[in-house]
Amino acid sequence: MTAARTKAHLQRVGLDMIAEAGYEAVTVEQIARAAGVSHMTFFRHFPTKQSLVLEDPFDPAIAAAIAAQPPGASALARACRGVRVALDAVSLPEEDQVRIRVRIGASTPSLTAGIWANTLATQVAIADALSTLSPPYESRIAAAATIGALTVAVLEWGTGPADRRLKDNLLEALNVLDPLDPLDPLHQSEHSR
Amino acid sequence: MTAARTKAHLQRVGLDMIAEAGYEAVTVEQIARAAGVSHMTFFRHFPTKQSLVLEDPFDPAIAAAIAAQPPGASALARACRGVRVALDAVSLPEEDQVRIRVRIGASTPSLTAGIWANTLATQVAIADALSTLSPPYESRIAAAATIGALTVAVLEWGTGPADRRLKDNLLEALNVLDPLDPLDPLHQSEHSR
DNA sequence: TCCCCCAATGTTAGTCACTAACATTCTTGT
DNA sequence: ACAAGAATGTTAGTGACTAACATTGGGGGA
Known part of the structure; x- marks a missing residue:
C-alpha cells in the first residue's frame, strides 16, 4: 500500500475512534492495530499522537x-x-x-x-x-x-x-x-x- | 522538611541543572536524586516536568x-x-x-x-x-x-x-x-x- | 519473464514522563 | 510520650516515543 494511502487510512480510523471514545482513552497501539499496522508505522506517518488531530x-x-x-x-x-x-x-x-x-x-x-x-x-x-x-x-x-x-x-x-x-x-x-x-x-x- | 522548602529546593536544583545541560537532557529522576528525594516527591510538588519551569x-x-x-x-x-x-x-x-x-x-x-x-x-x-x-x-x-x-x-x-x-x-x-x-x-x- | 532494489513495514528492546497502591518515617499538638 | 496526620519512599505498571535491525512486496530494467 502506498504511503499516502496508509497515512490517510490511519487518520480516518484514528479520528473515528477518538471521536467516539475520547482522545485520552485511545492509545496509539489501538489505532495502529485497528488500521492493520504496527505502532511504528503510525509514528512514521505522524510524528506525535497529537499530530493525528492537529496536523x-x-x-x-x-x-x-x-x-x-x-x-x-x-x-x-x-x-x-x-x-x-x-x-x-x-x-x-x-x-x-x-x-x-x-x-x-x-x-x-x-x-x-x-x-x-x-x-x-x-x-x-x-x-x-x-x-x-x-x-x-x-x-x-x-x-x-x-x-x-x-x-x-x-x-x-x-x-x-x-x-x-x-x-x-x-x-x-x-x-x-x-x-x-x-x-x-x-x-x-x-x-x- | 516542610513541603514548601522541599518544593523550592527541587526547583532551585532543577533549574540549575536544566540551565546548564538543557531541558531535554535532564530527566526528572536525575533532578529528584540531585535534590535528595525520589521521583514521586517531585511529582507531588510539580504536576509535570514542564511546571518546574513554567509554573x-x-x-x-x-x-x-x-x-x-x-x-x-x-x-x-x-x-x-x-x-x-x-x-x-x-x-x-x-x-x-x-x-x-x-x-x-x-x-x-x-x-x-x-x-x-x-x-x-x-x-x-x-x-x-x-x-x-x-x-x-x-x-x-x-x-x-x-x-x-x-x-x-x-x-x-x-x-x-x-x-x-x-x-x-x-x-x-x-x-x-x-x-x-x-x-x-x-x-x-x-x-x- | 525474471530479478533486484528500495520503499514501506515489522520486531524487539529500550527510555522517560507519569500514576496507583501501599509502606514507612517524621512531626506536631496534647 | 504518644497517637494522628503529613511528607516521603518503594514498587510495579502504562503509554508515548525512539533506535537498530530484519523483512516484505511491488515496479523497473535486463
Whole structure:
C-alpha cells in the first residue's frame, strides 16, 4: 500500500475512534492495530499522537498577502487586511473532517494547548511578512495578536452550530483588531488604507 | 522538611541543572536524586516536568483592572488599558530566577508550546472581565490578542539584554494593539478613555 | 519473464514522563 | 510520650516515543 494511502487510512480510523471514545482513552497501539499496522508505522506517518488531530499545513498565501499590503497603516492593521485578502482568494477546506478535528481539539485540554503551539510557525511567517515595513518587535506583537484572534475564531467555529461558516467567524475576529467602517462592513479591506 | 522548602529546593536544583545541560537532557529522576528525594516527591510538588519551569500563578489584579475600565472603548482597548493600570499598581517580580525560567522556556521548543498553553487560564479570565461590557465573542478575541501580545513581550524580554525592563516591553506591546498619543506616550492610560 | 532494489513495514528492546497502591518515617499538638 | 496526620519512599505498571535491525512486496530494467 502506498504511503499516502496508509497515512490517510490511519487518520480516518484514528479520528473515528477518538471521536467516539475520547482522545485520552485511545492509545496509539489501538489505532495502529485497528488500521492493520504496527505502532511504528503510525509514528512514521505522524510524528506525535497529537499530530493525528492537529496536523495543519501552513498556507504561504497568507504571508504573501500580508507582505503585499500597502504601507501607511500599522502592523496590526496590515496583518488583518492581508488575512482578509487571503480569505477572499483562497478557498477554505471547510470539510467535515476538519470540523471533527477542530471539535476534538477544542474539547481536549492537552490538545487545545497543542493548537496554540501549532500556530508558532504561522506566527513567525506573519511576523516576517510584516517586518518589511515595521520594526521587528512591533511585527512580532502584531503577528501574535492576529494569530491569537484567528485561533479563537477557529475554535469557536469548531464548537459552534454546524451551519456557521468559518470565514464569517474569521472576518468577525479580524474586525475586533482592525475595525472596518460599520456602514460598509465587508468588501472594504482591499480598497481602504 | 516542610513541603514548601522541599518544593523550592527541587526547583532551585532543577533549574540549575536544566540551565546548564538543557531541558531535554535532564530527566526528572536525575533532578529528584540531585535534590535528595525520589521521583514521586517531585511529582507531588510539580504536576509535570514542564511546571518546574513554567509554573506561574495568575494574578487576579489584571482581570479586576480590566473589569474596572470605563465603557466607551472597544474590548481590545479596554483590555490593553486595564493591563496598563495593573502594571502600574502591581510590582513585577523581575527576579533573576524568573528571567532564567523565561530564558529556558524561550529556548526550548516543547516549553515554548507549553507557555502558550499556560496562558489559557489568564485568557479566559480576561475574556470574562471584558464580557460585562462587550459581546462574548468579541471579548474572547480581544483577550486572545492581548495575551498573545503580552506573551511575545515576555519571551522577548527573557531572551533580550539583561538591563531591559520587563515593564517597558509589556507597555510597548500594548501600544501596538491600542496606540496611545505619540506626543505623550506614557502616563496616559489612566486618564484617557 | 525474471530479478533486484528500495520503499514501506515489522520486531524487539529500550527510555522517560507519569500514576496507583501501599509502606514507612517524621512531626506536631496534647 | 504518644497517637494522628503529613511528607516521603518503594514498587510495579502504562503509554508515548525512539533506535537498530530484519523483512516484505511491488515496479523497473535486463
